[in-house]
Amino acid sequence: MTTSNPILRFSAISLFPEMFAAVTESGVVGRAIKKGKVAVDLINPRDFTTDRHRTVDDRPYGGGPGMLMKVEPLEKAIEFAQSSQPDGNRPGKVIYLSPQGEKIDHQMVSQLSQEEHLILLAGRYEGIDERLLNKHVDLELSLGDFVLSGGELAAMAVIDSVTRLVPEVLGHKESAEQDSFADGLLDHQHYTRPEVYDGNRVPQVLLSGNHQVIESWRLQQRLGRTWLRRPDLLARKKLTEQEEKLLSMFQAQFES
Numbered sequence: 270m271t272t273s274n275p276i277l278r279f280s281a282i283s284l285f286p287e288m289f290a291a292v293t294e295s296g297v298v299g300r301a302i303k304k305g306k307v308a309v310d311l312i313n314p315r316d317f318t319t320d321r322h323r324t325v326d327d328r329p330y331g332g333g334p335g336m337l338m339k340v341e342p343l344e345k346a347i348e349f350a351q352s353s354q355p356d357g358n359r360p361g362k363v364i365y366l367s368p369q370g371e372k373i374d375h376q377m378v379s380q381l382s383q384e385e386h387l388i389l390l391a392g393r394y395e396g397i398d399e400r401l402l403n404k405h406v407d408l409e410l411s412l413g414d415f416v417l418s419g420g421e422l423a424a425m426a427v428i429d430s431v432t433r434l435v436p437e438v439l440g441h442k443e444s445a446e447q448d449s450f451a452d453g454l455l456d457h458q459h460y461t462r463p464e465v466y467d468g469n470r471v472p473q474v475l476l477s478g479n480h481q482v483i484e485s486w487r488l489q490q491r492l493g494r495t496w497l498r499r500p501d502l503l504a505r506k507k508l509t510e511q512e513e514k515l516l517s518m519f520q521a522q523f524e525s
Protein backbone atom coordinates (compact mmCIF):
# COMPACT_ATOMS: atom_id res chain seq x y z
CA MET A 270 0.00 0.00 0.00
CA THR A 271 1.65 3.28 -0.99
CA THR A 272 0.35 6.45 0.66
CA SER A 273 0.81 9.72 -1.21
CA ASN A 274 1.89 11.51 1.94
CA PRO A 275 4.71 9.73 3.80
CA ILE A 276 4.81 9.73 7.59
CA LEU A 277 8.28 11.26 7.56
CA ARG A 278 10.18 13.04 4.80
CA PHE A 279 13.94 13.55 4.69
CA SER A 280 15.53 16.16 2.45
CA ALA A 281 19.25 15.47 2.11
CA ILE A 282 21.30 18.47 0.96
CA SER A 283 24.57 17.16 -0.41
CA LEU A 284 27.15 17.65 -3.18
CA PHE A 285 27.22 13.83 -3.49
CA PRO A 286 23.55 12.83 -3.65
CA GLU A 287 24.43 9.51 -5.31
CA MET A 288 25.93 8.39 -1.96
CA PHE A 289 22.43 8.16 -0.50
CA ALA A 290 21.62 5.18 -2.72
CA ALA A 291 23.31 3.21 0.06
CA VAL A 292 20.22 3.73 2.22
CA THR A 293 17.47 4.53 -0.30
CA GLU A 294 17.96 1.45 -2.45
CA SER A 295 18.21 -1.31 0.11
CA GLY A 296 17.18 -2.57 3.51
CA VAL A 297 14.69 -1.05 5.92
CA VAL A 298 14.80 2.43 4.39
CA GLY A 299 14.49 1.12 0.85
CA ARG A 300 11.41 -0.90 1.84
CA ALA A 301 9.89 2.01 3.79
CA ILE A 302 10.26 4.23 0.71
CA LYS A 303 8.66 1.56 -1.50
CA LYS A 304 5.77 1.34 0.98
CA GLY A 305 5.44 5.14 0.85
CA LYS A 306 5.94 5.45 4.60
CA VAL A 307 9.12 7.48 4.25
CA ALA A 308 10.50 9.72 1.48
CA VAL A 309 14.08 10.84 0.86
CA ASP A 310 14.54 13.85 -1.44
CA LEU A 311 18.06 14.58 -2.67
CA ILE A 312 19.02 18.24 -3.18
CA ASN A 313 22.38 19.23 -4.64
CA PRO A 314 23.59 22.81 -3.89
CA ARG A 315 25.43 22.72 -7.21
CA ASP A 316 22.03 22.93 -8.93
CA PHE A 317 21.58 26.36 -7.31
CA THR A 318 24.81 27.92 -8.62
CA THR A 319 24.63 30.71 -11.20
CA ASP A 320 28.19 30.92 -12.52
CA ARG A 321 29.54 29.06 -15.54
CA HIS A 322 31.73 26.77 -13.40
CA ARG A 323 28.89 25.97 -10.95
CA THR A 324 31.18 26.93 -8.06
CA VAL A 325 30.16 25.57 -4.65
CA ASP A 326 33.26 26.30 -2.60
CA ASP A 327 35.24 29.38 -1.64
CA ARG A 328 38.34 30.31 0.33
CA PRO A 329 38.17 30.90 4.11
CA TYR A 330 38.55 34.43 5.49
CA GLY A 331 41.60 34.55 7.73
CA GLY A 332 43.42 32.02 5.54
CA GLY A 333 44.18 28.43 6.54
CA PRO A 334 43.99 25.14 4.66
CA GLY A 335 41.09 23.96 2.54
CA MET A 336 37.88 25.53 1.30
CA LEU A 337 34.40 26.22 2.66
CA MET A 338 31.00 25.64 1.10
CA LYS A 339 29.66 28.78 -0.58
CA VAL A 340 26.76 30.42 1.27
CA GLU A 341 24.40 31.25 -1.63
CA PRO A 342 23.97 27.77 -3.19
CA LEU A 343 23.45 26.30 0.29
CA GLU A 344 20.88 28.91 1.28
CA LYS A 345 18.93 28.36 -1.95
CA ALA A 346 19.06 24.58 -1.43
CA ILE A 347 17.71 24.91 2.13
CA GLU A 348 14.95 27.29 1.01
CA PHE A 349 14.04 24.89 -1.79
CA ALA A 350 13.82 22.02 0.72
CA GLN A 351 11.57 24.09 3.00
CA SER A 352 9.35 25.21 0.12
CA SER A 353 8.79 21.57 -0.86
CA GLN A 354 6.95 21.09 2.43
CA PRO A 355 3.15 20.71 1.88
CA ASP A 356 1.29 23.85 3.06
CA GLY A 357 0.09 23.85 6.61
CA ASN A 358 2.64 21.29 7.75
CA ARG A 359 5.18 22.28 10.36
CA PRO A 360 8.35 23.69 8.65
CA GLY A 361 11.13 21.15 8.24
CA LYS A 362 13.73 20.88 11.02
CA VAL A 363 17.18 21.73 9.60
CA ILE A 364 19.88 19.43 10.99
CA TYR A 365 23.58 20.03 10.36
CA LEU A 366 25.90 17.04 10.86
CA SER A 367 29.28 17.96 12.34
CA PRO A 368 31.76 16.95 15.09
CA GLN A 369 30.73 20.18 16.87
CA GLY A 370 27.18 18.90 17.23
CA GLU A 371 25.29 17.30 20.10
CA LYS A 372 26.12 13.56 20.36
CA ILE A 373 23.32 11.48 18.85
CA ASP A 374 21.78 8.76 21.03
CA HIS A 375 18.60 6.66 21.08
CA GLN A 376 16.72 9.45 22.87
CA MET A 377 17.52 11.93 20.10
CA VAL A 378 16.72 9.40 17.34
CA SER A 379 13.39 8.66 18.99
CA GLN A 380 12.52 12.38 19.19
CA LEU A 381 13.45 12.90 15.53
CA SER A 382 11.19 10.01 14.50
CA GLN A 383 8.21 12.10 15.65
CA GLU A 384 8.97 14.88 13.14
CA GLU A 385 7.29 15.23 9.72
CA HIS A 386 10.18 16.70 7.72
CA LEU A 387 13.91 16.55 8.48
CA ILE A 388 16.29 18.60 6.30
CA LEU A 389 19.77 17.08 6.62
CA LEU A 390 22.66 19.37 5.71
CA ALA A 391 25.71 17.29 4.73
CA GLY A 392 28.80 19.51 4.52
CA ARG A 393 32.05 18.99 2.66
CA TYR A 394 35.51 20.61 2.59
CA GLU A 395 36.31 22.35 5.90
CA GLY A 396 32.69 23.18 6.62
CA ILE A 397 30.09 25.93 6.35
CA ASP A 398 29.96 29.69 7.05
CA GLU A 399 28.86 30.25 10.68
CA ARG A 400 26.35 32.93 9.62
CA LEU A 401 24.54 30.41 7.37
CA LEU A 402 24.42 27.92 10.26
CA ASN A 403 23.13 30.55 12.71
CA LYS A 404 20.41 31.62 10.27
CA HIS A 405 19.12 28.25 9.07
CA VAL A 406 20.21 25.35 11.31
CA ASP A 407 17.87 24.20 14.10
CA LEU A 408 20.00 21.34 15.42
CA GLU A 409 23.69 20.45 15.03
CA LEU A 410 24.30 16.71 15.59
CA SER A 411 27.37 14.46 15.76
CA LEU A 412 27.79 10.68 15.45
CA GLY A 413 30.82 10.84 17.70
CA ASP A 414 34.19 12.46 18.26
CA PHE A 415 35.79 11.80 14.91
CA VAL A 416 36.06 13.59 11.57
CA LEU A 417 34.46 12.41 8.33
CA SER A 418 35.31 13.90 4.95
CA GLY A 419 31.63 14.73 4.49
CA GLY A 420 28.42 14.81 6.46
CA GLU A 421 26.74 12.27 4.14
CA LEU A 422 27.57 9.13 6.15
CA ALA A 423 26.34 10.81 9.32
CA ALA A 424 23.17 11.93 7.51
CA MET A 425 22.57 8.37 6.32
CA ALA A 426 23.00 7.08 9.87
CA VAL A 427 20.28 9.50 10.94
CA ILE A 428 17.99 8.40 8.07
CA ASP A 429 18.43 4.71 8.88
CA SER A 430 18.17 4.90 12.69
CA VAL A 431 15.20 7.31 12.62
CA THR A 432 13.33 5.36 9.92
CA ARG A 433 13.51 2.19 12.05
CA LEU A 434 11.51 3.96 14.74
CA VAL A 435 8.78 5.34 12.45
CA PRO A 436 5.60 3.45 13.38
CA GLU A 437 4.77 0.42 11.17
CA VAL A 438 8.06 0.69 9.27
CA LEU A 439 9.51 -2.37 10.94
CA GLY A 440 7.37 -5.50 10.77
CA HIS A 441 6.62 -7.23 14.08
CA LYS A 442 9.48 -9.64 13.28
CA GLU A 443 12.11 -6.89 13.35
CA SER A 444 10.37 -4.70 15.92
CA ALA A 445 12.44 -1.80 17.20
CA GLU A 446 11.28 -2.27 20.80
CA GLN A 447 13.76 -5.16 21.05
CA ASP A 448 16.58 -2.90 19.91
CA SER A 449 19.33 -2.38 22.43
CA PHE A 450 19.20 1.12 23.97
CA ALA A 451 15.42 1.14 23.49
CA ASP A 452 15.26 0.53 27.25
CA GLY A 453 18.71 1.88 28.05
CA LEU A 454 20.53 -1.47 28.05
CA LEU A 455 22.93 -3.12 25.62
CA ASP A 456 21.73 -6.14 23.64
CA HIS A 457 22.19 -9.74 24.76
CA GLN A 458 24.31 -12.32 22.89
CA HIS A 459 22.85 -14.01 19.81
CA TYR A 460 23.34 -17.59 18.57
CA THR A 461 22.20 -19.57 15.54
CA ARG A 462 23.10 -22.95 13.97
CA PRO A 463 25.29 -24.94 14.29
CA GLU A 464 24.71 -25.93 17.93
CA VAL A 465 28.44 -26.55 18.34
CA TYR A 466 30.81 -24.19 16.55
CA ASP A 467 34.55 -24.26 16.99
CA GLY A 468 34.07 -26.48 20.03
CA ASN A 469 31.67 -24.00 21.68
CA ARG A 470 28.09 -24.99 22.47
CA VAL A 471 25.09 -22.66 22.40
CA PRO A 472 24.08 -21.86 26.03
CA GLN A 473 21.79 -24.70 27.10
CA VAL A 474 19.07 -22.35 28.34
CA LEU A 475 18.41 -21.23 24.75
CA LEU A 476 17.69 -24.80 23.68
CA SER A 477 15.31 -25.41 26.56
CA GLY A 478 12.21 -24.02 24.87
CA ASN A 479 11.25 -22.49 28.23
CA HIS A 480 10.48 -18.92 27.12
CA GLN A 481 10.20 -17.47 30.60
CA VAL A 482 13.64 -18.77 31.56
CA ILE A 483 15.06 -17.65 28.19
CA GLU A 484 13.67 -14.12 28.58
CA SER A 485 15.04 -13.91 32.10
CA TRP A 486 18.47 -15.14 30.96
CA ARG A 487 18.51 -12.60 28.12
CA LEU A 488 17.58 -9.75 30.45
CA GLN A 489 20.31 -10.85 32.88
CA GLN A 490 22.87 -10.87 30.06
CA ARG A 491 21.76 -7.40 28.96
CA LEU A 492 22.13 -6.08 32.50
CA GLY A 493 25.50 -7.81 32.98
CA ARG A 494 26.94 -6.67 29.68
CA THR A 495 25.82 -3.12 30.27
CA TRP A 496 27.41 -3.24 33.75
CA LEU A 497 30.69 -4.53 32.26
CA ARG A 498 30.87 -2.43 29.09
CA ARG A 499 28.80 0.71 29.65
CA PRO A 500 28.45 1.48 33.39
CA ASP A 501 27.50 5.04 32.33
CA LEU A 502 24.29 3.71 30.73
CA LEU A 503 23.50 1.55 33.77
CA ALA A 504 23.95 4.53 36.09
CA ARG A 505 21.14 6.31 34.23
CA LYS A 506 18.70 3.41 34.45
CA LYS A 507 16.23 2.82 37.29
CA LEU A 508 16.28 -0.97 37.81
CA THR A 509 13.26 -2.94 38.97
CA GLU A 510 13.65 -5.27 41.94
CA GLN A 511 13.81 -8.23 39.55
CA GLU A 512 16.50 -6.51 37.47
CA GLU A 513 18.51 -5.69 40.59
CA LYS A 514 18.36 -9.36 41.60
CA LEU A 515 19.38 -10.63 38.15
CA LEU A 516 22.27 -8.18 37.99
CA SER A 517 23.63 -9.02 41.43
CA MET A 518 23.51 -12.73 40.53
CA PHE A 519 25.48 -11.94 37.37
CA GLN A 520 27.98 -9.88 39.36
CA ALA A 521 28.40 -12.66 41.95
CA GLN A 522 29.11 -15.22 39.21
CA PHE A 523 31.44 -12.81 37.47
CA GLU A 524 33.43 -12.07 40.61
CA SER A 525 33.49 -15.68 41.91
Ligand SMILES: NC(=O)c1ccc(N[C@@H]2CC[C@@H](O)C2)nc1
Pocket residue numbers: 366367368391392393394395396397410411412413414415416417418419420423
Ligand atom coordinates in the same frame (compact mmCIF):
# COMPACT_ATOMS: atom_id res chain seq x y z
N1 LIG B 1 31.15 13.07 13.80
C1 LIG B 1 30.27 13.44 12.87
O1 LIG B 1 29.07 13.21 12.97
C2 LIG B 1 30.78 14.18 11.68
C3 LIG B 1 29.92 14.88 10.85
C4 LIG B 1 30.42 15.57 9.75
C5 LIG B 1 31.80 15.52 9.52
N2 LIG B 1 32.42 16.18 8.48
C6 LIG B 1 31.76 17.24 7.73
C7 LIG B 1 32.63 17.69 6.61
C8 LIG B 1 32.75 19.16 6.69
C9 LIG B 1 31.82 19.65 7.74
O2 LIG B 1 30.58 20.01 7.16
C10 LIG B 1 31.59 18.46 8.64
N3 LIG B 1 32.61 14.79 10.33
C11 LIG B 1 32.13 14.15 11.39
